[in-house]
Structure formats: structure tokens, C-alpha cells
Amino acid sequence: MDRFQKLFAELPKDIDSVLITSDINRRYFTGMKSSAGTVIAFRDRAYLIIDFRYIEKARNTVKSAEVIEQKKLFAQLHKLLHEHSAHNMVIESQTMTVSEFDAYKREFPEIELIGSDLLSNAISALRAVKDEQEIACIRKAQEIAEAAFEHILGFIKPGVTEREIALELDHEMLRRGAEALSFDTIALSGANTSMPHGVPSDKRVEEGEFVLMDFGAVYNGYHSDMTRTVCIGKCSEEMEKVYNTVLEAQLACLEQARAGMTGAELDKIARSIIEHAGYGDCFGHSLGHGVGMEIHEKPNAAPSNNSVLKAGTVITVEPGIYIAGKFGVRIEDFVILTENGSVNLTKCAKNIIYLQ
Numbered sequence: 001m002d003r004f005q006k007l008f009a010e011l012p013k014d015i016d017s018v019l020i021t022s023d024i025n026r027r028y029f030t031g032m033k034s035s036a037g038t039v040i041a042f043r044d045r046a047y048l049i050i051d052f053r054y055i056e057k058a059r060n061t062v063k064s065a066e067v068i069e070q071k072k073l074f075a076q077l078h079k080l081l082h083e084h085s086a087h088n089m090v091i092e093s094q095t096m097t098v099s100e101f102d103a104y105k106r107e108f109p110e111i112e113l114i115g116s117d118l119l120s121n122a123i124s125a126l127r128a129v130k131d132e133q134e135i136a137c138i139r140k141a142q143e144i145a146e147a148a149f150e151h152i153l154g155f156i157k158p159g160v161t162e163r164e165i166a167l168e169l170d171h172e173m174l175r176r177g178a179e180a181l182s183f184d185t186i187a188l189s190g191a192n193t194s195m196p197h198g199v200p201s202d203k204r205v206e207e208g209e210f211v212l213m214d215f216g217a218v219y220n221g222y223h224s225d226m227t228r229t230v231c232i233g234k235c236s237e238e239m240e241k242v243y244n245t246v247l248e249a250q251l252a253c254l255e256q257a258r259a260g261m262t263g264a265e266l267d268k269i270a271r272s273i274i275e276h277a278g279y280g281d282c283f284g285h286s287l288g289h290g291v292g293m294e295i296h297e298k299p300n301a302a303p304s305n306n307s308v309l310k311a312g313t314v315i316t317v318e319p320g321i322y323i324a325g326k327f328g329v330r331i332e333d334f335v336i337l338t339e340n341g342s343v344n345l346t347k348c349a350k351n352i353i354y355l356q
């Protein structure tokens, strides 16, 4: 079954056509990266309507859909809807704008436009379970990030700034083949590490501080995500205690994670260890999130997610403890869930690293 067939299998039987307009989902279904284009799929056939800038690439590479050069989009869609005797069309509610939706309603009065979350949710569910090709891209993205991490350990020393560390990680990932960065790299030091998503500044790294780095590479459309916290010189007893608590919480999750548990159950494993150590109030974010063509995608390992995690899901395990004004620690790996456990995609060591 190709991805369109899998998608229709997830949708109610009476859905005639689906309209895919987001860049990421268009790439997921056609394999082609572009900043424009429209996919319309029927149960027996799919089409990619795309403009002159992309047409040569599309004709040469897209196999899953018939490629049509875009002239007058709405007229072309009308023709296809008519040829396939479609009565309804479901759109991507989570990415189509209200003004686009209004335009489609105006242009297609004879078609029932379905603006519910039906399609967006069905695609998220498909994308949550990765196939082997997708896993291979994610592994490659992670290899690039880990090579950059090995490099950065030799770069960090007292006197370098957070921004210099972030830039060096970015440069190293791009040099090693990342097509993009997964997100704006986080590199924080000292008291700044208590802000989970702080922005790198011109602050210089000092002896006795933590440096927290959260970063990832994109390879062939797929993201990686990792966080490491390292110590410059010696750290205080409290810093060591917090580090080891986060590590214990993370290792327990990695040990117990498997398909069949809910996102809330996975989150709870880390949360109870951190609460038990007396830092419950200092772990204010959820344990993890899905990773794939987007850096944050479904499913979440969060107290609010009572759905069961499926085999083939790639999800982060990133507990943290953040003490405002003092310091913070986060350790993040990501794993593929299997029926019996999980496979860790992150190979880097994570016992506390003291850089001299």
C-alpha cells in the first residue's frame, strides 16, 4: 500500500477526495520538497499540481502522483473533482488558513468541504509510525549531530560565549551534511541553563558552570534532537545531585519505554523519580515529543496524553530539572518504540562530562 492508500484506509468510507496543501505533508506524500503546490487525491488516483519553478523536478522524481503544471489552480481542481465524480473534499484543518478555506468554499459551492480535524489527525497518525527509510534518515541526522557534539567538547572552554558554541555546533552540522538545522540551537551556561528554551547570548562560559546544549540536524527532511549538559571544571555537590537525578529519570524511561504504554505512563516514570528526589516543581515541561519531518510532532510523552504509543514511533526522552536563578540540567535522547521495548537512536555517552 502506498501512503495515499494508507491514508484513505484511515478515513471514513464516504470521503471522496483529500486536499493536501501544507509543505510538509505534500513532501511526505510526494517525496518532493517545495514551497508551493497542491495535492488532490482520490481513492484511485492522486495528482500534484505544481508551478513552473518546480515542474521539471516534479516530473523527474514524483512517482506517487500524476504531475500537472499549475495554470489556473481552481479550474484544474474543478476538472479533476468532476472527472472523479467527487462530492466532498477534506482539507488540512491544522494548516489551511481561514482565508484559504473561505476561498475554497466560495469556489466550490457544489462540493461539501470538510473542515474538521479528520484529515490532519489521520496524517499525523500515519506519520507517527515510521518506515525503515524514514528511520534511516533520522539515524543519519543523528549521526551528524553526534559528530558535531564530539567536536564541540574540544571547543568549549572558559571564555567562549554561548553564541559561539551555538554557531560552532551549527557550522559543524551543516558542514557534515545537514540540509538544515532542526531548530535554533540552544547553548546556555551558568544561571541561564535554568531556562529550558533560553536563547544563546554573549555571556562567556566560566569555571564551575554547566553548559546545556539542545540541537539537531535535518537530513533528507527528517530531524534529530538531542540535549547534553556538561560541566566546566568542577561542579558543586548540588549540581552533581541534580545531574544524577535527571540521568536516573532518563535511564529509567529508556529502560521501560515500549509500544503499548500511554504517553502519560512514559512521562510518569521520569516525573515520579524527579518528584521523589524533591524537584517535582522544577520539571515543568513534558517528557518528550514525536520527531520526524517536524521537530515536534505527535505523539507526546506528556501527562495529558492517554493514548497508547504505537510501535514504530520515534519519541524523545528528555527529563530536566531547572532551578531558577541557579542552574538547570536536561538530558535528551530519542528512541524508536518496539513491541518489547525501544531502540535508542542516540549513541553519545551521558555520564557527567567535566571539561577542563
Ligand SMILES: [Mn+2]
Pocket (backbone or CB within 6 Å): 225, 226, 289, 316, 318, 332
Ligand atoms: Mn526535544
